[in-house]
Amino acid sequence: MSDPVRALSGVSDKGFATVAMAGPRGMITLRGDLASAAVKKAVKAATGTAVPARRRILAEGARAAAWMSPDELLILVPFETAAATVAALQAALAGAHHLVADVSDARATFTIRGAGAEQVLMKLCPVDVATLAEGEIRRSRAAQAACAFWRSAEDEFTLVAFRSLADYVMAILDNAARPGSALFPA
């Protein structure tokens, strides 16, 4: 297997929040009947978590399951285990109407860190970021790019976008975090 390469290697840390391209991450789209026993069992085996409730992300170590729509989950696993997880999910769901697709290479992941991290998203997304709950994932747009984000740690957000737009997303995040442009200056 060849070494995975990130879309960008950039880190922007001169502003009021630090924006970084995160390392490769295994991402799998799973569509099917989320209430079914088969999907519950397959998700448990893949991530160690239950099927997340509406707009929730459940993590177990480096693995997670995120609710994307009423019939779609995003399964997050270490990059090198994505192919095996896809095979396991397909085997577990054989016979049930479903779709499992490895989208790891189609996505780019960013982390936005620091006390001002929230303000970066407030500038770019039509979302009431302050009310975003712990463990809630929000699909929206960052300027003109589709994205999804959640609070991944104290003062840290993880944002996922299409890899083909990585350069654009990095540029708008960097611009939104630039020095002196905080919405609520400390």
Next chain:
Amino acid sequence: MLTLECPCCGVIADETELQPGGEAHLKRFGPGSSDDDFDGYMFARRNPRGVHFERWRHAHGCGKWFLAARCTATLEVFGTYPAQTSAPPAELQAKIKARRPDWEGWT
């Protein structure tokens, strides 16, 4: 600014997260229909000044279609509801009737 609550994911979505899909509850006339029926389906819209039923897609969100009832004169939103229905929910119709006593109904 228009905000609609997506009934599929529960997000109060800003207009810029949504894609409009035109009038709701149209009966489709496709291949095999008469020219008049197809013409009516394709081009004739009620387009009243007031209560509208519309299709919207939560494009920058959960991706699902849903339906909304709102007033095009005041931008008041009466409610949103799932797309898997052929008529506005009764309670929504009652709410609209209460707000707009002279509303003639959705059909």
